[in-house]
Amino acid sequence: MPEKTSKGSSGSGGDGGRRGRWPGLPRDADRLVPGLLTAAVALAGAFAVHAAVPALPAMTAAVALGLLAANLPGTAAWISGRARPGLDFAGKHLMRGGIILLGLKVSIMDILDLGWLAMVLITGVVLLSFGGTYVLVRLFRLPRETALLVATGFSICGASAIGAMAAVRRIRHADTVLPVALVTLCGTLAIGLLPLLMHPLQLSPETFGAWTGASVHDVGQVVATAQTAGTAALGIAVVVKLTRVLLLAPVVAVAGMHHRATAVTTQQTRPPVVPLFVLGFVALVALRSTGWLPGGVLDAGAGLQDILLGAALFGLGSAVRIRALLHTGARALLAALAAWLLIALLGLAAALLITG
Numbered sequence: 001m002p003e004k005t006s007k008g009s010s011g012s013g014g015d016g017g018r019r020g021r022w023p024g025l026p027r028d029a030d031r032l033v034p035g036l037l038t039a040a041v042a043l044a045g046a047f048a049v050h051a052a053v054p055a056l057p058a059m060t061a062a063v064a065l066g067l068l069a070a071n072l073p074g075t076a077a078w079i080s081g082r083a084r085p086g087l088d089f090a091g092k093h094l095m096r097g098g099i100i101l102l103g104l105k106v107s108i109m110d111i112l113d114l115g116w117l118a119m120v121l122i123t124g125v126v127l128l129s130f131g132g133t134y135v136l137v138r139l140f141r142l143p144r145e146t147a148l149l150v151a152t153g154f155s156i157c158g159a160s161a162i163g164a165m166a167a168v169r170r171i172r173h174a175d176t177v178l179p180v181a182l183v184t185l186c187g188t189l190a191i192g193l194l195p196l197l198m199h200p201l202q203l204s205p206e207t208f209g210a211w212t213g214a215s216v217h218d219v220g221q222v223v224a225t226a227q228t229a230g231t232a233a234l235g236i237a238v239v240v241k242l243t244r245v246l247l248l249a250p251v252v253a254v255a256g257m258h259h260r261a262t263a264v265t266t267q268q269t270r271p272p273v274v275p276l277f278v279l280g281f282v283a284l285v286a287l288r289s290t291g292w293l294p295g296g297v298l299d300a301g302a303g304l305q306d307i308l309l310g311a312a313l314f315g316l317g318s319a320v321r322i323r324a325l326l327h328t329g330a331r332a333l334l335a336a337l338a339a340w341l342l343i344a345l346l347g348l349a350a351a352l353l354i355t356g
Contacts, residue, residue, distance in 0.1 A: 035086015038078070039311040042069065046310055055191060055228075057220030059159070062310040063184045066317020079318045091315030092173050095163040096277040098309030099248075102160055103284030104301040105219065106242045109291070114239060114354070121350040122243045125214050129346055130155040130251070133339040140335035145171045148255075149179035154339050157245045158183045158218035159313055164248060167275045168256040177319045182336040184313075187221040189340065195228040201348075207355040209233030213240025215347025240354075249282050 042065045043058075049065075050058035069075045079087065111119065130151045137147035152165040159180045166176045194216070198208045212226040212233070219241055226237035256275075284301075287293065 032086040032089050035083040035088070035315070036090060036311070037086070038069075038083045039087060039090045039314050042066065042314045043307065043310045046314070055224050056188075057191075057218065057224050058306060059218060059220045059310055059313050060184055060188050062313040063159075063180065063317040066314040067181070067320050067322075069314075070318045070320055071322045083318075087315040087318050088173060089315075090311045091176075091319065092163075092312075094308045094315070095160070095312035096167065096275075098305050098312055099160050099164055100277050100280035100284060101301050101305035101308065102157070102219075102245065103281040104288050104293070104298055104305070106246050106285045106288060107291075108246075108285065108289040110239050111243045111246060114243065118240070118354045119243060121353055122214060122240060123247065125343070125346045125350045126155045126244055126247050126251075129339075129343040132342045132346075136338045136342065137335045140331045140338075142332060142335060143175075145169070145175050146179060146332070149176060150182055150336065150339065152251065153179055153183035154186070154217055154336075154343055155244075156248050156251060157241075158187060158221070159316070160218075160245075160309065161248055161251075163312070164252050164275070164278055164281075165255060167277070168252050169259050174319065177316055178332060180313070180316045181320055182332060183217050184317075185333075186336050186340040187217040190216045190344075191221055191224050194225050194344075198229060203351075204355065205229045205233040206236055207351050209235065209237035210240050210351035210354045211344075211348050213237035213347075214244070214350050215344045216241070219245065236355075240351075246285065249278055249285075252278050 043062060046058045046061035046065055049061040050056060070079045114122075133151040133154050134147045137150050138144070142150075148169065149162045149165055149171065153159060153162040155161075162176055162179050162183065165171070166173070190212075194208075194212060197203075203211065208229045209226045209232065212222055213236065216222045216225050219238075222237050222241040223234065226234045252275075288298070
């Protein structure tokens with residue numbers, strides 16, 4: 001009967017059929033609402049924390065609030081129960097939307113203004129820190145997937161890079177939680193520590209800014225760190241950092257090709273070389289580089305990117321259980337600190353050459 005067809009859970013005529021065709025969206029999508037509303041409330045709290053303490057990026061505050069919500073007795077049951085489907089959706093799918101919009105912050109023209117030497121040095125920092133971090137994490141006997149994600153996040157652009165690499169390598173969403181926690185922790189450490197080293201190391205504002213952009217993980221953390229040395233430091237820090245961000249696409253593409261080749265030899269389903277959301281990132285980089293977009297559009301894109309990424313980071317942070325983290329936490333923390341020291345030294349060497 002027509003009435004039955006329109007209510008079918010798997011047919012193409014009803015609402016359930018329409019929902020079923022969207023990848024990653026459950027048929028009972030209303031299950032997402034409690035978690036997404038929770039993420040929205042937490043995100044408002046994260047922005048309020050950032051307004052009260054400007055040195056603390058809102059994205060870092062979002063992860064911290066997620067950790068607290070998942071482990072406090074009054075909220076843990078809600079986070080692991082009714083809110084969990086929506087929070088998992090945010091951690092995976094809203095993260096991808098944030099990565100796409102990140103492209104609006106990257107202008108090829110700004111990067112070219114650094115000069116070829118600077119671009120070569122920054123690329124070298126990314127490649128050496130990626131390989132070195134991977135080796136360090138493996139030396140601490142952590143899984144290959146964890147090593148790959150930590151190396152990607154530390155060397156390129158924090159949680160956004162981790163999300164992109166996890167997608168192209170088809171790494172489980174749950175396995176991104178520890179790398180995101182580590183990259184957030186070490187990026188926060190940089191905010192407090194690097195400004196204290198500026199004067200003992202006798203760095204000019206420009207050199208300090210280049211060092212920050214070359215070695216701090218997340219864009220927000222770079223801004224929070226570099227602004228302590230003034231506008232000159234902040235300007236070069238952002239451009240150097242966005243040069244690292246631009247390398248997200250080729251690094252993910254190489255990882256995708258390797259995974260695709262491995263899938264062929266093991267007769268697994270062949271994944272795409274580059275996920276669609278990474279192509280979206282590249283497209284918005286190209287659009288941003290044309291100079292056609294007015295400032296209002298760029299500001300709106302940046303605001304929406306913060307909302308999507310902040311909700312995603314709250315979702316990821318809310319998946320961390322402190323008790324479970326303690327089993328591998330000591331080794332993981334030591335590996336992350338060693339990797340942080342490596343990229344700080346590489347970034348300092350590059351900064352001295354760029355501004356020398």
